[in-house]
Amino acid sequence: MKKSLLILLSLAVGFTAQAQKVPLNIIPQPVEIIELSGVFTLNKSSVITFNKAEGRATAEMLAQKISMPTGFSLKVQEGKNGAIQLNINDVPNEKIGKEGYTFESNAKGVNISANTSAGLFYGIQTLVQLLPKEIEGKELAKTAWTIPAVKITDYPRFAWRGVMFDVSRNFFSKEDVKKYIDQLARMKYNTFHWHLTDDEGWRIEIKSLPKLTQVGAFRVPRSGHFGDRAIPKEGEAATEGGFYTHEDIKEVVRYAQERNVTIVPEIDVPGHSMAAIAAYPELSCNKNPKTFVNPGASIADWYGNGTFKVLYENTLNPSDEKVYEFLDKVFTEVAALFPNQYIHVGGDECYKGFWAADEGCQELMRKLKIHHVEDLQGYFMNRLEKILKAKGKKLIGWDEILEGGISPEATVMSWRGIKGGIEAAKLGHDVVMTPTTFAYIDYNQGDNTVDPPIYAGLRVSKSYSFEPVPDGVEAKYILGGQANLWTEQIPNLRYAEYMSYPRVWALADVYWSPKASKNWENFSKRMEAQFDRADLAQVNYSRAVYDAIVKTTLKNNKLSLELGSELSDLDIYYSIDDTMPDNFSTKYSKIVELPEGAITLRVITYRKDKPIGHLITLKRAELEKRATKQ
Structure with a gap:
């Protein structure tokens, strides 16, 4: 009788342990994960400890994240005996590097160890994803707050895991920007490329050049599809727009740093400069005082072979020394606001027609003994790089910066497919891969009859299939990859989320997880689990995958x-x-x-x-x- 009871009891225990196992739907996919038996149950008496001072902020962030849906005000203290332990390694674990972590959970608790606070931060993102989906909610939830027993070793494949956010085509408040950064950090992205200037608006305060925001940050109000809008009427007030003050920028930079996100600012020159020219017409070749901030009108004719003609001047004059004085003022203030090593200078889609017709540019070409107007961009970029170097910064730009020559120290962001990245890597440049074919998340995710049509389509499965290191290229030159969110047709954060997810989740796997772990069926299940979490977090996403x-x-x-x-x-x-x-x-x-x-x-x-x-x-x-x- 006793033996029968023991058998029944052991069967019951085994069934319970088996029933408690839940799918591990972590994005990005960890490098190594071993599922164990049992669970750890979080309760109001659980304590979060950290062993070194640099772990305190991460511990407090975790406690804050947990507090709302659980109702637990977990104690955070220095030590090594908490139910959740966050430990900085005394002896660095070479395998996991600067951003990796180890994670072990069992019935007694959770131990996350890392070489740096960044690794701890990424470890707690995994912890949150192992908790029930209700942890994402905005209200108190009644559920068992369990974490499955697992053993994880995790570290990123690439050092650059980025998303570009365009705030020129449509302005987003600093609170919107912070919320978006927070969402990216939870998927272990570490780079936020902030596209701050373009034809449609100059978004960063430059105190020494006040008209950049007084004039360049605002345009006439227009509705309708981008590219089909009317140009400003004579005397029409420019009332739509906005910009970030120095204090706004500092606040966002601090917020990002707390989440281990580096902000790379972009000042797009010499093309895409219509907002700057509207403020200071003397920076252009024609010096037209009626230059306007583009409200979304068609300002160029595009031809089928990829060439184009700009109808309203949007290009700085490379032959005018006052342009370089202007750029020195701009980048002096930009460099002081952003502590990271890179400043993005654009360099894309620069129309050379106004240069070809300008006597000053022709004189400069004769002086430089160059015969092609395209080579003036190389001259411009080399001048600009010297300005950045004087401020302790490195130049990064779109792949057009290769035209006309650029120093080997410049970093290239390959967007026109992967060809520019391959060329740059073979020349010895560091490269960030961000091709339209895989990473342009402003493109439609499904059928054009469902979503508002734009330039092209890009399904989440195609983004997931991206391989950032092309055949025949040395991997050491590929820093990583990036998703790009251009906002011509994105007027608010809710729609920015819709266009970002789930493709940003797919690319998180591409940039973090091992190449060998790629499996669409596996990812799609994890993606669908994230849909449920996003619903509770009130984060928007596209369901085009269905x-x-x-x-x-x-x-x-x-x-x-x-x-x-x-x-x-x-x-x-x-x-x-x-x-x-x-x-x-x-x-x-x-x-x-x-x-x-x-x-x-x-x-x-x-x-x-x-x-x-x-x-x-x-x-x-x-x-x-x-x-x-x-």
């Missing part, structure tokens, strides 16, 4: 339909008979030859007999328009 992918081909005047999805467990239903499809409609299983006539395709996805994706509706003309010819 939508059908519609492709058509045209062969011998016959139109064929191919449907697919990014997730493997979705069922796709469609109709072409002017009925609304559901899970009793035709289920897609193979390529369909569509009948002739004015049909309308309607497609929807289901999971386990429940609708999950958007309804996609396409008339025949649209199906033909998107068809590939065979």
